[in-house]
């Protein structure tokens with residue numbers, strides 16, 4: 001069986017983890033440290049490669065592997081061994097020393113190998129449930145070096161992890177859903193195919209994925225669906241429905257309906273449940289009955305609507321409501337047919353394709369994977385952006401090899417040279433061989449994007465000099481203002497000291513917002529969905545200060561962050577706090593994440609003018625403080 005890149009990077013990460021577990025009783029610590037980082041770097045590199053490592057190896061042998069950055073002799077020969085034998089001896093030996101379920105601990109954010117080592121040396125902890133039990137019984141706290149607070153934190157992480165196992169991140173399942181959608185669309189007997197449920201509402205996490213198909217031949221659709229190679233188990237199968245479980249653990253519902261019920265079924269299965277219940281109640285008040293088959297007059301039992309979703313809403317006396325807004329948070333009351341307020345809102349609602357530039361992009365000068373030129377090239381060619389800001393980390397973030405003052409200035413100078421060459425048409429990117437394979441990312445073909453593409457002139461593309469400046473514990477920055485003021489735009493973010501109390505964290509962020517050089521606060525709450533709650537922040541207070549100081553808050557589109565979350569976006573929009581939507585790209589693939597940020601913003605009812613990077617670059621720069 002062919003090895004996927006993910007399987008290869010996974011085993012490299014496990015080796016690194018085990019090496020770190022090993023570190024305690026080894027006096028050659030630096031050497032080990034170096035080694036384990038090399039494995040992480042290689043794994044990161046592999047995760048971002050747009051081609052199959054195994055194919056590369058089969059075509060070009062070990063020399064092919066050696067051409068990948070960060071993969072040297074030792075690691076390439078281990079990859080070779082893995083491809084050839086399905087095993088890595090070195091890993092097997094390491095593993096035999098520690099009889100623990102590595103997968104359990106590897107995916108658990110916040111408990112590093114060092115802590116784990118202390119625990120497993122003293123307690124019979126072998127997997128996550130052992131650890132959970134030990135934490136609950138206060139046994140961890142009995143070990144020196146583990147405070148009560150740390151024990152509580154570990155328990156909290158495990159709880160979040162357990163919830164996370166049940167709900168999937170939107171971005172994690174997005175490619176699979178699009179692939180299945182395509183597959184169903186290609187079936188002759190299918191005339192309409194839509195992924196519905198929380199997926200259509202662009203919710204940040206998805207419980208299960210629901211597909212709706214219109215067909216006169218439900219049998220053929222259902223049989224093909226349950227026989228897809230991605231299906232692990234058929235949980236149930238009927239005349240118009242199927243329920244299956246995919247290999248990746250995701251459950252999926254399929255419903256097949258005739259054309260005349262499409263709109264009603266689409267409405268019903270898009271949800272949310274709360275929105276649906278409120279609609280039914282509204283129907284009842286009008287002597288109507290609403291279900292997944294249509295809208296009926298109770299007295300005459302006649303069908304009034306059902307084929308089109310828009311018609312269905314209209315028949316209920318409402319305007320059509322975008323799926324992202326269907327959470328019964330006031331949208332039904334506002335969408336009364338003919339409401340001027342609603343029409344105005346819809347005209348100005350942020351659309352997929354409205355984002356003109358990306359203001360958080362990393363290059364390989366710090367922890368990004370590609371050069372500034374490459375990041376710019378793919379932004380303009382594959383993702384139709386008009387500008388990007390290069391926001392490499394700054395010096396106090398050593399783990400990302402953050403830039404110091406001089407390096408920031410040098411980088412800004414280089415960016416100026418790139419901009420000149422873009423303008424005069426001599427911009428040239430020597431694309432890394434490994435990136436030739438296309439297409440990149442999950443390109444969407446929304447109409448708005450097509451429109452924008454034809455209106456663009458590549459020579460107008462602009463790279464902005466910027467930085468993701470690290471906010472220190474006291475709210476000061478690690479780069480002085482006289483340097484920051486030489487950059488086009490400045491973002492600041494918290495990356496360390498997450499556990500200070502809410503008052504301290506809030507005043508830390510407020511101080512950063514009050515800094516005249518800071519334009520944007522990046523990922524303001526620092527959460528990682530299902531993994532880390534982030535630092536506590538008094539959001540209303542931060543918003544007040546943001547508004548007062550003309551500081552922008554970021555919606556970080558990386559699907560494991562989506563920070564600000566939807567409710568906070570809504571608060572920002574209500575209070576006229578300015579926002580931007582960034583991808584936090586560390587690789588050109590990641591520009592595709594903007595889609596998730598836009599979805600989240602629409603869930604927060606954001607208008608185009610709430611999001612500053614819907615503006616052309618010149619107007620954006622004029623709006624900064």
Ligand code: DGT
Nearest residue numbers: 197198205206207208268269270271272273276277
């Ligand atoms: P999920 O899967 O937890 O991320 O969330 P949804 O919204 O996809 O929920 P799911 O898959 O259970 O059901 C899909 C849609 O079907 C849901 O959004 C609304 C509709 N639905 C399901 N159960 C009920 C129900 O008991 N009452 C009503 N009115 N609608 C329901």
Ligand code: CA
Nearest residue numbers: 197198208209
């Ligand atoms: Ca669902």
Ligand code: CA
Nearest residue numbers: 208209210253
């Ligand atoms: Ca479902």
Ligand code: ZN
Nearest residue numbers: 468493522523
């Ligand atoms: Zn960051």
